[in-house]
Amino acid sequence: MKVSVNWLKEYTDIDISLDELVKKIGAQLGAVEEVIDLNVQYKGAVIVKVVSCEKHPNADKLHVCHVDDGGATKDVKRDAQGLVQVVCGAPNVREGMLAVWLPPKAVVPSTYGKDEFTLEARELRGVASNGMLASASELAISNDHSGLLEVEVGKPGQAFADVFELNDQIIDIENKMFTHRPDLFGILGVAREVAGIQGKKFTSPDWYLKIPKFEEGPEQLRLGVHNELSELVPRFMAVTIADVTVKPSPVKLQSYLTKVGIKPINNIVDVTNYIMYLTGQPLHAYDYDKVRALSGEEANLVVRYPKHGETITLLGGKTVEPRKEAIMIATDKQLIGIGGVMGGTDTEVDENTKNIILECANFDMYSIRRTSMAHGLFTDAVTRFTKGQSPLQNDRVLAHAIKALHEVAGGKQTRKVIDDQNLKLDENNKHATNISKGVAVEVDFIKSHLGISRLHQDEIITYLKNVEFVIGEDDGAGHGLLFVNAPFWRTDIEIEEDVVEEVGRLYGFDHVPLALPKRSASPVAPDAELQAKKRLRHTLAKLGANEVLTYSFVHGNLLKKSGQDETEAYKVSNALSPDLQYYRLSLAPSLLSLVHPNIKAGNDEFALFEIGKVHGKSQQEDGLPKEFGRISLVYAASDKTVKNGASFYEAKAFLTQLLSDFSITATFVSFSEVKIPENKLFEQIRKPFDPNRLAAVYSGERLIGVVGEFSEEVSKNFKLPKATAGFELFLSTFSGQPTTDYQPLSRYPSIEQDLCLKVPAETTYQTVLGTVQELAGKHKPEDVNVTTSPIDIYQDEKDKTHKQITVRLALVSYERTLTSDIANNLLDAIAGGAKTSIGAIKI
Numbered sequence: 028m029k030v031s032v033n034w035l036k037e038y039t040d041i042d043i044s045l046d047e048l049v050k051k052i053g054a055q056l057g058a059v060e061e062v063i064d065l066n067v068q069y070k071g072a073v074i075v076k077v078v079s080c081e082k083h084p085n086a087d088k089l090h091v092c093h094v095d096d097g098g099a100t101k102d103v104k105r106d107a108q109g110l111v112q113v114v115c116g117a118p119n120v121r122e123g124m125l126a127v128w129l130p131p132k133a134v135v136p137s138t139y140g141k142d143e144f145t146l147e148a149r150e151l152r153g154v155a156s157n158g159m160l161a162s163a164s165e166l167a168i169s170n171d172h173s174g175l176l177e178v179e180v181g182k183p184g185q186a187f188a189d190v191f192e193l194n195d196q197i198i199d200i201e202n203k204m205f206t207h208r209p210d211l212f213g214i215l216g217v218a219r220e221v222a223g224i225q226g227k228k229f230t231s232p233d234w235y236l237k238i239p240k241f242e243e244g245p246e247q248l249r250l251g252v253h254n255e256l257s258e259l260v261p262r263f264m265a266v267t268i269a270d271v272t273v274k275p276s277p278v279k280l281q282s283y284l285t286k287v288g289i290k291p292i293n294n295i296v297d298v299t300n301y302i303m304y305l306t307g308q309p310l311h312a313y314d315y316d317k318v319r320a321l322s323g324e325e326a327n328l329v330v331r332y333p334k335h336g337e338t339i340t341l342l343g344g345k346t347v348e349p350r351k352e353a354i355m356i357a358t359d360k361q362l363i364g365i366g367g368v369m370g371g372t373d374t375e376v377d378e379n380t381k382n383i384i385l386e387c388a389n390f391d392m393y394s395i396r397r398t399s400m401a402h403g404l405f406t407d408a409v410t411r412f413t414k415g416q417s418p419l420q421n422d423r424v425l426a427h428a429i430k431a432l433h434e435v436a437g438g439k440q441t442r443k444v445i446d447d448q449n450l451k452l453d454e455n456n457k458h459a460t461n462i463s464k465g466v467a468v469e470v471d472f473i474k475s476h477l478g479i480s481r482l483h484q485d486e487i488i489t490y491l492k493n494v495e496f497v498i499g500e501d502d503g504a505g506h507g508l509l510f511v512n513a514p515f516w517r518t519d520i521e522i523e524e525d526v527v528e529e530v531g532r533l534y535g536f537d538h539v540p541l542a543l544p545k546r547s548a549s550p551v552a553p554d555a556e557l558q559a560k561k562r563l564r565h566t567l568a569k570l571g572a573n574e575v576l577t578y579s580f581v582h583g584n585l586l587k588k589s590g591q592d593e594t595e596a597y598k599v600s601n602a603l604s605p606d607l608q609y610y611r612l613s614l615a616p617s618l619l620s621l622v623h624p625n626i627k628a629g630n631d632e633f634a635l636f637e638i639g640k641v642h643g644k645s646q647q648e649d650g651l652p653k654e655f656g657r658i659s660l661v662y663a664a665s666d667k668t669v670k671n672g673a674s675f676y677e678a679k680a681f682l683t684q685l686l687s688d689f690s691i692t693a694t695f696v697s698f699s700e701v702k703i704p705e706n707k708l709f710e711q712i713r714k715p716f717d718p719n720r721l722a723a724v725y726s727g728e729r730l731i732g733v734v735g736e737f738s739e740e741v742s743k744n745f746k747l748p749k750a751t752a753g754f755e756l757f758l759s760t761f762s763g764q765p766t767t768d769y770q771p772l773s774r775y776p777s778i779e780q781d782l783c784l785k786v787p788a789e790t791t792y793q794t795v796l797g798t799v800q801e802l803a804g805k806h807k808p809e810d811v812n813v814t815t816s817p818i819d820i821y822q823d824e825k826d827k828t829h830k831q832i833t834v835r836l837a838l839v840s841y842e843r844t845l846t847s848d849i850a851n852n853l854l855d856a857i858a859g860g861a862k863t864s865i866g867a868i869k870i
Contacts, residue, residue, distance in 0.1 A: 028199070028200045028201075028202055028205060028211070029197050029198070029200075029286075029287040029288050030199075030200060030217050031195050031197055031214070031286055032045070032196045032198065033195040034214050034218075035217065035218045035221055037218075038214070038215060039218045039219070039221055039222040039227065039229055041225070043225065049062055051224050051225070052198065052200065052224070055535055055536070056200070056204070056217075056220055056221075057200040057211075058204055059198055059199065059200055059201075060201055061199045062196055062197070062198055062199070063196065063199065065188065065193050065195045065197065065286060066188060066194050066196075068139040068193075069136055069187055069194075070133065070134070070188075071100070071129060071130055071132065072129055072133065072186065072187035072188060073096050073127070073128050073130070073184065073187060074125060074126075074128075074181040074182065074183060074186075074187055075094040075096045075111075075125070075126055075184075076094065076095045076123070076124070076125055076126075076182075076183045077092050077093075077094055077121065077123065077124050077126060077160075078093050078095050078122070079110075080092045080115075080120055080121055080122045083152060084153075086152045088116050089116050089152065090114070090120050091114055091154055092112070092113050092115050092160065093106065093110040093111065093112055094110060094111050094113055094183075095109070095110055095183045095184075096111060096128060096130075097182070097184020098184065099186075100128075100130045103130055103131060103157055104148065111130075111158075112154075112155055112156065113156055113157055113159065113160055114151040114152075114154055114156035115159070115160045115175070117160065117174045117175040119173075119174035119175055119177065120175055125177065125178045125183075126160045126161070126177060127161045127175075127176055128158060128159070128160055129146055129161050129165075130146070130158040131148045131157055131158050132145065132147070133145070133146050133158060134146075135159075135161070135165050136167045137164060137165050137167040146158045146159060163281070168281050168282060168285050168291070169275075169290065169291040171275070178191075178278055179277065179278065191282040192279065192282055192283065193286065197287065200217075202410070206414060207414075208519060209307055209414040209417065210417075210517060212410065212411045212414060213303075213306045213307030215232075215305055216306075216516065219231070219494055219495065220494065223493045223533050224532075226490075228493045229494060229495060234423060234427050234430075236423075237423075238422060238423070239423060241266075241426065241443065241444040242440070243442065244269075244442055244443070245439075245441055246441075247267075247269060247442070248326070248382055248441040248442065249325045249326065249442070250267050250326045250327070250328070250384060250445065251326070251328070252328050252330075252445045252447055253329045253331075254330040254447045254449070255329065255330055256330050256354055258391075258449075259390065260330050260388060260389065260390055260391070260447075260449075261448070262388060262418040262421050262447070262448050262449065262450060263328075263330060263386070263389075263445075264386070264422065264444060264445060264447070265384055265385065265386050265387075265444070265445045266385050266440060266442075266443075266444045266445065267383070267440070267441045268384075268438045268439065268440055268441065269315075269382045269439055269441045270381060270382070270439060271295060271380065271381065271382065271383055271436040271437055271438035272294075272436055272438075273293050273295055273376060273377065273378050273379075273380045273436065274436075275291070275293060275294065276293065276297040276298075277294075277435060280294075280297055280298075280435065281297065284297060284301060289304065289407070294435045295312050295383060296376060298428060298431045298436070299311065299428065300407070302424060302427060302431060303407065303408070304407075306423075307411050307516075308387065308420055308421065308424040309367070309407065309408035310385060310386060310387050310428055311364065311370050311408075312376050312384070312386070313328075313374040313386065314374050314376050314377070314380045314384075315382035315383055316381065316382055317373060317374045317375075318358055318363065318384060321358045321361055321363065322358040322359055323358075326384070327359045328357075328358070328384070330355070330357075330366060331355055331357060332352065333348075333349040333350075333351065333353055333355050333362060335351075336348070337349070339363070339364070340371060340372045341364075341365070341369045341372065341404075342369055342370050342375060343369075344372070347402050347404075349362070349402070350397070350398060350401045352398075353394075353401075354391070354394055365398060365402075366388065366395075367388070367395040367408055367412040368399060368402075368404050368408060368409055369404055382438075383438075385428060385429065385432070387425040387428065388421070389412075389418035389421060392412060392413050392415045395412045395413050396413045397600055397601065400600075417516050418448075419450070419516075420516055422444075465510050465511060465512040466510075466511045466523060467510050467523075468509055468511060468523040469507070469508055470484045470487060470507060470508075470509060472523060472527070473526065473527050477530065477531050477534070477539060479534070479539060482534065484500075484509075487509070487530050488500070488509070490530055490533040491511060491526075491530065493533070494533065496511055496512065496529075497511075497512040497514070498512070509526075511526050555763045556656070559689075559762045559764065560758075562761070563638060563685070563761060564638070566684070566685050566688045567660065567685065570634075570684055571634060572634035572636045572660060572681065573633060573634065574635075574636055574638075575621060575636070575637050576637065576639075577618075577620075577639075578617075579610060579611060579639060580602065580603070580608065580609065581606075581607065581608070581609055581610075581617065585617070585620060586611075586612065586616065588745060589613075589615070589619065589715040590714040590738065590740065590741060591613070591616065591715070592612075592707075592710075592711065592714075595612060595643050595645060595711060596612050596642075596643065597643075597644060597652060610641070610642040610652075611642075612642075612643055612708065612711035612712075613641055613657065613714075613715075613755055614639050614658075614659035615715050615753055615755050616715060617637065618636075618637060618659055618660075619661060619741070619753075622635075622661060622745060622748075622751060623747065625663070631664065631665040631667065631668045632665070633662075633663060634660055634661065634662045634663075635660065635663075636658065636660040637658070638657070638658050638758065639656075640655065640656060640657070641655050641657055641708070642655075643707060645706075645707035646708050655757070655759075656757070656759060657755055657757065659753065659754065659755040660682070660755075661751065661752075661753035662674060662677045662678045662681065662750075662752050663750065663751045664751075665750075666748050666749055666750075668750065670750050673736070674736055674749075674751055675720055675722075675734070675735060675752050676817075677752060678734055678736075678752035678754055679695070679722075679734055682724070682734050682754050689761055689764040690764060690765060691761075692726065693724050693731070694793065695722040695724055695725075696723050697721075697722055697723075697793075698713070698718055698722065698723055698733075703723065712732070712733055713733050713735075715738065715741045716733060716735040716736065716738060717737060717738040718738075720735050720736040721734075721735030722734050722735055722793070724754070724756065726760060731756055731757050731760040732757055733754060733756075734752070734753070734754035735752060736751065737752070737753070773840065773841045774841075775840055775842075777839035777845075778837070778838045778839070778845050778849075779836070779838075780835070780851075780854055781835050782799065782833070782834050782835075782858065782869070783819075783832070783833045783870040784799075784868065784869060784870065785830075785831050785867065785869075786829065786832060786865060786866065786867045786868075787828065787866060788822065788827065788828055788830050790866075790867075792817070794865060795832045795865065796817065796832075798860070798865055798867075799836075800815055802856065802857040802860040802861065803815065803853065803857055805860075806856035806860075808840075810841070810842045810843070811839070811849070812838070812839050812840070813836055813837070813838055813853070814837045815834050815835065815836055815837075816834070816835050816837070817833075817834060817835075818833040818834060819831075820832050836850075836854070838853070
């Protein structure tokens, strides 16, 4: 936001130096990026009168002029009458005109700060010329270089910068500092804050404070307005103005726009830009006759969504097909502008325009931002509308614009002003004095939150009243309750903390006492989730797995390739990249996308894991997405790597050791044998897996995740090798789990015995292992510890109805040396119990 110091001074006194002002703005308003001194750029430029103008003796298109600068310029050659000779090629140079002269040694303003061009006295076709008479382009006022800039005010000898307010300093303030302050995107708002940080009382101009009374003009230039998007366009005002004269703006108006970085176009457009920069409220002017030609029986403005396939050519020549939720301005036949973003070329105001429609509207800030991002359109209007301009200023701004247009373009208002208003005002706001409710805040609350005990109630009230807040008091004891009513342009004051921030800023945060916050010296309890993540990483790294970090956003194709439902995923409307469109529903697909590149790079066997967050539309709380922590691992081995057994058991081995390190006892149950509660987000976890080679993982009665091999279709989509499997678990499973206590090795030798059981083919390994573990715990001696581990699963080709499962039992005691009889008796007891419960036969 470029701020002109001279423009500020039109609305508030500044009685401190420029350096002090910049320092205060930086400390209490927003970060200052740079200060531009225009006095240097326009040094030497002076207003002159062309006293004589004769044809150049040696050039048809040149003129020899004698100009009167009132003797203001030193060290320049003059004739007997004190006039200076200048050769000029401009077609509009003539005797008697007032122009701007750049004397020798002056830098041409349009080249200042770039490849600077310094003038000198020299001969042109044999005739001496001292400097040059300048065009608007050379003076960096506009792009017009067709002729000399003819000034309408001033007298010979006056500095051009003094007459046209270019003896100025421009303070460039970082826009992001004003994100929550729409009023500060106008000079009027900045002037109010500059007064406030100086401790001065500011009073807005009458035209801005008072609700205007619009007079009805003559019955001509009929116009209809139809707002179909009242939720997104809470206020849409329009008025027709007849018999305007489109021409270049007065030089002073052009200078105001140029010095803050806005290119002058013509007097109509320049007035709308001037008032936008003054108030922060964008306006738009349409050529009425062009709108009428594109309408039906009468000129119509319709606020609506675009229809399928509609396109619009915007100012500047870019043609777009608007996104389907864009706010569009149309006639009853075609689109003519993107509301709050940019107008179309079909209704552009040009030199032939005689009648105009002036629009002053308010648009939904979020919709404008989405449209701007979708089409890459970033205009001054977008900058202001995306900050949330108050719709209560529209009538005031429109009335001021009508007056300004009459002054610079003539014309007269026709018919009455159309005000399509859909504002949700409460009983106290029926007269449109404010759109936000008042805030009740205690003085002690403000003082305690700022840490300033010496701040008195009267001072707080003064600070707020200086920037036009209305304050009511409950008592005058210095500790009472304040009823703070923000003015209508302040849409950011909603809670007590907002008032605290306002007081602190106006008082000066640099005046707040420097004191470290008090805190206890007692150690902080470790964060259970962070501790769990640390242990997970350590365990899996120890097992040889590699951690990866992938984006929480994924492409829609990744969801489809893994069989997941993209309608369950949140779509990012302003994605950082086309590849990052959706929030992911699980971690496994992100890991699967890395398998093929690693195999291709020559990594024959590896395991990748990730700890991250997932989201789903079905899981919300208070209308906001809930996020869930997950840990996922994928094991893969290239097809040329010879592996015995299914890859399921490779993934399960990682999982078993991981659970063991957290002292979690888990059971694995085939998905075909359990009923999983309906949960759309959980369904997305198991989508990539083959349902026939997938197990649900339980800790007690609690489902904690899945482990399995991936489906044939997913394997094909991701180009996975045959030996690929993985698991995904809920991260909450591991939070708060106790660390495993150290247990020394027994001083007595252990005994290992293998138990081979023949069971029906449909009996799962988990059933057999669970049975063996249960019976071992039941029949073992009290002083003996028993651990089980899988050895083999075998099925004879001749016997398809049975299979053999071998389990190894390790027995150890911390009190005695065990004998083979103890082991044999235990195996016999287990075999007997297994035969009874699952029909197993000891081999």
